[in-house]
Amino acid sequence: MATYPPTAAPAPADAGLPTRERLVRATARMFVGEGYQAVSVNRICAEVGVLKGSFYHFFPSKRDLALAVIDHLEGGLGEVLDAHERAARGPIDKMRASAVAVAEIQRNLAASYGRIVGCPLGNLAMELAPVEPAAGAHVAAVLGRWRERIGRHARDADEVGLLAPGVDPDELAGLVIAAMQGMILLAKIGDLPVSQVPVAMHRAIDAGLRP
Amino acid sequence: MATYPPTAAPAPADAGLPTRERLVRATARMFVGEGYQAVSVNRICAEVGVLKGSFYHFFPSKRDLALAVIDHLEGGLGEVLDAHERAARGPIDKMRASAVAVAEIQRNLAASYGRIVGCPLGNLAMELAPVEPAAGAHVAAVLGRWRERIGRHARDADEVGLLAPGVDPDELAGLVIAAMQGMILLAKIGDLPVSQVPVAMHRAIDAGLRP
Numbered sequence: 001m002a003t004y005p006p007t008a009a010p011a012p013a014d015a016g017l018p019t020r021e022r023l024v025r026a027t028a029r030m031f032v033g034e035g036y037q038a039v040s041v042n043r044i045c046a047e048v049g050v051l052k053g054s055f056y057h058f059f060p061s062k063r064d065l066a067l068a069v070i071d072h073l074e075g076g077l078g079e080v081l082d083a084h085e086r087a088a089r090g091p092i093d094k095m096r097a098s099a100v101a102v103a104e105i106q107r108n109l110a111a112s113y114g115r116i117v118g119c120p121l122g123n124l125a126m127e128l129a130p131v132e133p134a135a136g137a138h139v140a141a142v143l144g145r146w147r148e149r150i151g152r153h154a155r156d157a158d159e160v161g162l163l164a165p166g167v168d169p170d171e172l173a174g175l176v177i178a179a180m181q182g183m184i185l186l187a188k189i190g191d192l193p194v195s196q197v198p199v200a201m202h203r204a205i206d207a208g209l210r211p
Numbered sequence: 212m213a214t215y216p217p218t219a220a221p222a223p224a225d226a227g228l229p230t231r232e233r234l235v236r237a238t239a240r241m242f243v244g245e246g247y248q249a250v251s252v253n254r255i256c257a258e259v260g261v262l263k264g265s266f267y268h269f270f271p272s273k274r275d276l277a278l279a280v281i282d283h284l285e286g287g288l289g290e291v292l293d294a295h296e297r298a299a300r301g302p303i304d305k306m307r308a309s310a311v312a313v314a315e316i317q318r319n320l321a322a323s324y325g326r327i328v329g330c331p332l333g334n335l336a337m338e339l340a341p342v343e344p345a346a347g348a349h350v351a352a353v354l355g356r357w358r359e360r361i362g363r364h365a366r367d368a369d370e371v372g373l374l375a376p377g378v379d380p381d382e383l384a385g386l387v388i389a390a391m392q393g394m395i396l397l398a399k400i401g402d403l404p405v406s407q408v409p410v411a412m413h414r415a416i417d418a419g420l421r422p
Contacts, residue, residue, distance in 0.1 A: 182393025190347075196389075
């Protein structure tokens with residue numbers, strides 16, 4: 001049962017989970033739809049059906065819950081990326097697995113939330129950076145590790161001569177993540193269709209390949 | 212006297228401008244530093260030294276002022292881009308002029324605000340989209356016209372055989388804007404240095420060129 005991306009409505013199986021896990025999953029769903037600041041502890045408690053005393057037993061603050069949500073999102077994203085990379089053959093296709101995964105993730109988000117909500121991690125990174133810098137750095141690091149994951153495949157590709165001369169594998173990985181985040185932004189503000197997100201990522205990868 | 216990007220402190224020459232223009236420029240400076248929702252009409256009036264009656268004489272609402280700020284930002288950006296494109300020779304270098312301009316803009320913003328504030332237009336587009344959709348569409352259209360500006364140079368390049376076979380000039384322009392916005396996001400959340408923003412734009416352009 002994939003936990004990434006979150007869905008707008010609770011998964012039926014969530015009801016049987018321990019309280020802490022239900023708090024994390026419900027909050028992840030609400031953060032994706034509304035953002036960190038718009039979602040209060042009161043609303044999270046109402047959504048999960050717990051008293052505030054129970055909430056604070058698990059999380060001293062909404063910020064602490066946000067850290068757990070970020071870890072939950074990273075875990076779920078990692079499973080999705082692992083599955084797509086396992087199905088890919090060779091380092092180039094393993095880089096492309098991120099684009100294939102993002103296409104699926106954005107399709108699932110649009111189907112569930114009924115609009116372009118953006119990147120669950122990128123949104124949180126942008127929103128948290130000014131108001132909760134430590135939590136912002138926590139989610140920025142998740143995007144950094146995604147970048148490094150693509151960078152490892154790019155180095156593997158470089159070692160067998162698949163990258164164009166002079167291309168830096170880590171810089172290429174940065175361009176892939178930037179193309180993803182930037183095209184998601186353009187889709188969210190309505191400038192371009194969300195179908196362009198994986199296209200931009202594939203083009204960024206193409207840019208680094210030996211012609 | 213360039214008006215783009217806005218500076219953290221008022222330009223001395225602003226004091227001599229008509230009240231409406233002073234409201235627009237002061238608000239542009241404040242929106243870049245703090246965003247649309249964090250800046251109240253009261254604070255704008257205090258910053259410019261006008262009474263609220265005077266404010267509402269010029270702008271029925273903060274939203275109307277935001278539209279004027281967006282137009283002001285587009286005008287200033289257009290002058291900066293025009294200047295860089297005039298100094299460039301040939302369609303490829305005119306595409307690259309946007310990357311050179313963005314490097315300069317981000318340097319000026321960092322020097323004036325003392326931190327990575329992001330893209331003045333991209334920030335407003337993201338913030339306004341959910342809360343003021345009409346104003347959000349207004350600023351998204353500015354980014355769309357920037358994309359079209361790059362797309363015209365890309366088509367010029369294509370007509371003289373400078374693009375790689377199969378590259379769509381408009382798609383290439385979208386990738387350049389996405390690389391810009393995405394890398395600015397990664398810089399703002401602290402994942403990569405802001406110096407990577409023009410690098411990513413140049414790489415996106417490289418991706419479309421005949422090898």
